[in-house]
Amino acid sequence: MRSLKLTLAYDGTNYSGWQRQTNGLSVQQVVEEALAPIAPNGVPPTVVGAGRTDAGVHALGQVASVNLGGDLTASAVQRAINFRLPPEIRVIGAVDAPLGFHAQFHAKGKSYRYRIAMLPVLSPFDRWFVWHAPMRPDVDAMRRGAAALVGTHDFVSFQARGAFIRETVRTIHRLDVREAAGEMVIEVEGDGFLRQMVRAIVGSLVDVGRGQRTPESMAEMIAARDRRAAGPNAPAQGLTLVSVKY
Amino acid sequence: MRSLKLTLAYDGTNYSGWQRQTNGLSVQQVVEEALAPIAPNGVPPTVVGAGRTDAGVHALGQVASVNLGGDLTASAVQRAINFRLPPEIRVIGAVDAPLGFHAQFHAKGKSYRYRIAMLPVLSPFDRWFVWHAPMRPDVDAMRRGAAALVGTHDFVSFQARGAFIRETVRTIHRLDVREAAGEMVIEVEGDGFLRQMVRAIVGSLVDVGRGQRTPESMAEMIAARDRRAAGPNAPAQGLTLVSVKY
Numbered sequence: 001m002r003s004l005k006l007t008l009a010y011d012g013t014n015y016s017g018w019q020r021q022t023n024g025l026s027v028q029q030v031v032e033e034a035l036a037p038i039a040p041n042g043v044p045p046t047v048v049g050a051g052r053t054d055a056g057v058h059a060l061g062q063v064a065s066v067n068l069g070g071d072l073t074a075s076a077v078q079r080a081i082n083f084r085l086p087p088e089i090r091v092i093g094a095v096d097a098p099l100g101f102h103a104q105f106h107a108k109g110k111s112y113r114y115r116i117a118m119l120p121v122l123s124p125f126d127r128w129f130v131w132h133a134p135m136r137p138d139v140d141a142m143r144r145g146a147a148a149l150v151g152t153h154d155f156v157s158f159q160a161r162g163a164f165i166r167e168t169v170r171t172i173h174r175l176d177v178r179e180a181a182g183e184m185v186i187e188v189e190g191d192g193f194l195r196q197m198v199r200a201i202v203g204s205l206v207d208v209g210r211g212q213r214t215p216e217s218m219a220e221m222i223a224a225r226d227r228r229a230a231g232p233n234a235p236a237q238g239l240t241l242v243s244v245k246y
Numbered sequence: 247m248r249s250l251k252l253t254l255a256y257d258g259t260n261y262s263g264w265q266r267q268t269n270g271l272s273v274q275q276v277v278e279e280a281l282a283p284i285a286p287n288g289v290p291p292t293v294v295g296a297g298r299t300d301a302g303v304h305a306l307g308q309v310a311s312v313n314l315g316g317d318l319t320a321s322a323v324q325r326a327i328n329f330r331l332p333p334e335i336r337v338i339g340a341v342d343a344p345l346g347f348h349a350q351f352h353a354k355g356k357s358y359r360y361r362i363a364m365l366p367v368l369s370p371f372d373r374w375f376v377w378h379a380p381m382r383p384d385v386d387a388m389r390r391g392a393a394a395l396v397g398t399h400d401f402v403s404f405q406a407r408g409a410f411i412r413e414t415v416r417t418i419h420r421l422d423v424r425e426a427a428g429e430m431v432i433e434v435e436g437d438g439f440l441r442q443m444v445r446a447i448v449g450s451l452v453d454v455g456r457g458q459r460t461p462e463s464m465a466e467m468i469a470a471r472d473r474r475a476a477g478p479n480a481p482a483q484g485l486t487l488v489s490v491k492y
Contacts, residue, residue, distance in 0.1 A: 011370040058371075078367075087373045121324075124257040125304075127333045129371070 001069050003101040004077060006031075006047070007093035008062040013128045013237065014088065017055045018062065024055070027089055031064065034084035038077065040069040050103040050244040051110055054196065056236035058129065060113075061092075061243040065103035109173070109245035111189040114202045114238050119182035130183070131202075131238035137209030139179050144215035145208040146175040146186075149201060153222045157230045158204075160196035168194055177205065184209075187242075196233055204231030247315055249347040250323060252277075252293070253339035254308040259374045259483065260334065263301040264308065270301070273335060277310065280330035284323065286315040296349040296490040297356055300442065302482035304375065306359075307338075307489040311349035355419070355491035357435040360448045360484050365428035376429070377448075377484035383455030385425050390461035391454040392421040392432075395447060399468050403476045404447055405440035414440055423451065430455075433488075442479055450477030 008031070016024025020032075032044035039045050050063040072080065078094035085091070117123070117130040118137065126132075149172055156168040174189040186202055204221060207213040213231065221230040254277070262270025266278075278290035285291050296309040318326065324340035331337070363369065363376040364383070372378075395418055402414040420435040432448055450467060453459040459477065467476040 009370050011373075082367060087368065088370045090367050090370050092367050092369075121328060121336050121338050122333065123338075124255050124334045124336050125375070127257075 001067055003097040003099050004066050004068055004074055005095050005097040005101060006064045006066065006091050008059060008064060009090050009092050010059050011088040012053060012056050012058045015055065017057065018049045018051065018053045030085065030089060031081065034081045035066065038070060038072060038080050048103045050107045051241050053241055054236045057239045057241065059241040062241050063103045063244040065097065065101050106246055107244050109189065109191050110193060111187065111242045112198045113240045113242050114186040114198060114234060116184040116238060117182065118184055128237055131235045133206060135210055137184065138211060139177060139209065141215045142177045142205050142209040145205055145218040146177055148218040150175050154225060155194055155197055156225050157221050157227055158197045158200040159194035159227065161227050163195040165194060170194065198239060199233040199236065200230050202234035206234065207231040247313055249343040249345050250312050250314055250320055251341050251343040251347055252310045252312065252337050254305060254310060255336050255338050256305050256308065257334040258299060258302050258304045261301065263303065264295045264297065264299045276331065276335060277327065280327045281312065284316060284318060284326050294349045296353045297487050299487055300482045303485045303487065305487040308487050309349045309490040311343065311347050352492055353490050355435065355437050356439060357433065357488045358444045359486045359488050360432040360444060360480060362430040362484060363428065364430055374483055377481045379452060381456055383430065384457060385423060385455065387461045388423045388451050388455045391451055391464040392423050394464040396421050400471060401440055401443055402471050403467050403473055404443045405473065406442035407473050409441040411440060416440065444485060445479040445482065446476050448480035452480065453477040
């Protein structure tokens with residue numbers, strides 16, 4: 001038995017998210033089933049993902065761990081999985097990891113990217129990968145609002161309703177708002193994120209960009225410790241898990 | 247009655263190409279039907295495209311002409327069509343044109359882009375927009391081969407078998423081979439292109455890049471005036487009609 005670290009890219013459009021569930025096809029299930037033929041007993045092994053991306057969320061660098069018997073090299077495992085995976089999911093890297101490596105518990109940080117298309121006409125090529133929100137935002141106000149979130153805070157106001165996590169303090173290291181060619185890109189890097197936290201942050205910042213909230217209101221959202229204080233979730237399809245740090 | 251010039255972007259993946267045909271849904275048909283409700287008599291008007299993109303070929307700037315009654319402004323027409331079009335086809339521009347403007351006959355030049363993914367693992371996000379051809383090409387040889395095609399030549403060797411066009415002399419103004427981040431991009435600009443000509447050029451250049459043909463063989467292909475002398479067609483999905491000049 002040994003542990004493998006897999007890096008995955010996927011177009012999440014047609015999946016119910018990373019995590020296995022009973023009513024919908026998840027990326028996790030597809031990856032586990034792709035591994036079954038090379039598992040010594042033919043049973044799909046459990047593959048643990050670093051982050052539980054929501055339905056419709058994409059990944060450029062999701063990381064997953066799996067314990068596997070057999071004597072295939074990591075790159076042979078990669079080729080074998082990719083051979084069976086549908087083209088919307090690819091293992092872009094596979095390396096041997098210390099025995100017991102756990103993609104979720106050992107993760108030290110993650111970075112996400114959120115894309116917003118601001119022009120009136122949405123490019124056909126972006127239609128599954130951006131939030132189409134035509135606007136002429138006050139980018140400076142958005143940046144000031146974003147600055148209030150950087151640092152260590154209790155982000156419970158940005159956690160999905162019904163989430164069961166009790167430890168809701170997280171550290172955001174970087175939260176950049178960039179604008180280019182009719183598009184706004186929000187990049188965020190932190191030690192970890194609560195469920196739907198990035199989407200709630202983006203939804204709140206867009207409210208600020210549209211003048212519906214003030215930059216100062218972002219600090220009030222944190223202080224309120226109440227999901228109702230923050231803005232709406234931005235749609236899943238604009239979000240991409242870019243990378244995971246260990 | 248007045249003439250309109252429409253500029254269109256489309257993801258051609260699920261279409262049988264630009265041109266109307268009996269066995270498959272074409273972009274032209276969908277655009278014409280989207281115009282029917284604003285045509286004075288409710289009958290889909292004929293929309294003429296500058297280039298007949300093949301099934302699976304994409305467009306960033308296809309141009310189309312249409313004669314239309316009614317008194318909607320060009321931008322009102324644009325909004326009305328986009329309201330009815332599926333998201334994989336967008337009218338990105340609409341302007342009034344001189345009466346009788348004909349997108350195909352009046353075109354003075356076109357430019358195309360062809361993308362080749364060269365790394366072993368294909369990104370899920372590129373899967374409908376590139377030719378996945380893992381290789382370490384001799385880019386210099388490809389550039390020398392490309393140079394032989396620039397200028398005015400009889401390109402009949404690069405025309406689809408069965409095409410009925412008899413005047414096969416065309417001028418290529420520019421044929422660039424760029425390499426970046428595991429991808430090769432071939433850009434070509436000319437006064438006009440025969441059926442599947444860009445795909446045959448790309449297929450031939452890839453043969454050169456792989457060392458299966460010499461750069462000098464490109465001139466021989468032209469001289470042969472025989473489709474069998476040139477390389478195979480590159481797959482349609484890597485090709486995009488970028489713009490049309492008038």
